[in-house]
Amino acid sequence: MSAPERIPSRGLTEAGLRALLAEGELTVLGRVRGASNAVLYCTAAYEGEERPCVYKPVAGEQPLWDFPDGTLAQREVAAYEISEATGWGLVPPTVLRDGPYGRGMCQLWIEAEEAAEAADAEGPGAAVPGLPPLLALVEDEEPGEGWKAVGFADVGEGRTALLVHADDPRLRRLAILDAVINNGDRKGGHLLPAPGGRLYGIDHGVTFNADDKLRTLLWGWAGEPLPEEAVPVLARLAVDLEPGRPLATRLAELITRAELDALRERVEALRTSGRHPQPSGEWPAIPWPPV
Template sequence: MSAPERIPSRGLTEAGLRTLLAEGELTVLGRVRGASNAVLYCTVAYEGEERTCVYKPVAGEQPLWDFPDGTLAQREVAAYEISEATGWGLVPPTVLREGPYGQGMCQLWIEAEPEEPAEEDSDGLGPLLGLVEAEEPGEGWKAVGLADVGEGRTALLVHADDPRLRRLAVLDAVINNGDRKGGHLLPAPDGRLFGIDHGVTFNVDDKLRTLLWGWAGEPLTQEATEVLDTLLAGLAPGAVLATRLGELITETELDALRGRVESLRKSGRHPRPSGEWPPIPWPPV
């Protein structure tokens, strides 16, 4: 399976987008409501180029009992670095920079494509998540579990059996994502799929909470095992990726990251819920 195409850059390479985000002038247009931390919608302009982006200042982060204060922005950038190392490009370009409200994460804004009913065309993304009143998910779907839909009724929570989601499930297992909700899945107009909101990642304890459990226990694809081999090489002490991550997460967290990649590669299977932590985030969307 070939790697996905890069982000449509309208003339800018991936490196150019990172430079734009890191060096450009940030102008805050408003605040994204509903987020637990400060999420600011901005434009960023540099040498005649302008894009929209999200800026999350460290000063706007709410304290968490299980993560050190003021580290969520760095974790977002670390997730991007891992995503780039896989070659899958699942996380929009993300940098750490100074902004109007201090240091924070700055990420390219992805305008999500409204989901349409699945078409016969295999290139159509179709719906990613759903609830079905049946015991089995049906062709093209993977079961996650039963969900309470009110009035004493339950329905089967499902997600699409889609290779893009499967790549994201592997990435989440690697970075130990504690918050993979449905609203964090952004299908782009070109058919790409992006994941966002990676602040609660890289914990040394098993925190994996996701809606993408449909492949739990199944063998990893050959593509995924090759990616894990690439990551293991990049995470070796002194390697470029390991050095970069050492600037963003602690040495203990970096060691735990190596351990997760080694464990996945050894087992050759998608992880199952540990049973020590709620496996699905709340709210799920």
């Protein structure tokens, strides 16, 4: 699968979208409910252009015992930087800026396709409420062709079903990105199939911890060899993360020195093993709730 085209946002380039998000006037239209931190739905207007976006002020972040206070917005930006460095464009344009409620993260709003439109074909079983059609629950003990098993889930009344995800190159790229950034919260609701076949991942606040925190619904490839396309991507990323390189310099402003060192170690570990990581057993492997 070739690298996806850049975001076709009605004529604006990636750099133009970043400028709009960073310099545009933010107008808060409402709050996204159900999030543990403040997530505000806004528009950003700049030089005659306007786009919907998400603004997450640092002031609205809830403290976490295992992350420094007030750093989640920075981690979202760092995840975007890594995504761009891979060339896969898996994270929507994201910047750090001042806004109506202070410093925060601002990210382009992605309008996900409806499930019926996004699915290429019927899934192997029941769709999971709140999840994109790339995930499903099946009654069998093994996934069908084109699907990967995640694990068994309690579906009530003493019954279990097998949670599966599609054996999809887009998801596999996202699984590699998550392993690199040490994503502690890859839920199904954080997967956004977009028009044109693009797939985006969002909500990267709990990433880049120096300790192993990987929690994801994308364990289907655990222990399998990495796809061939990942080899040069990881090699290039290792170079970009060397001290003094532009990417490393930008990341040093967003995460701690220990976290940057751990990031380098994870990239090198992936290159050395040549395989997708497996659950460590020291941390819950699947986020809860999974949506």
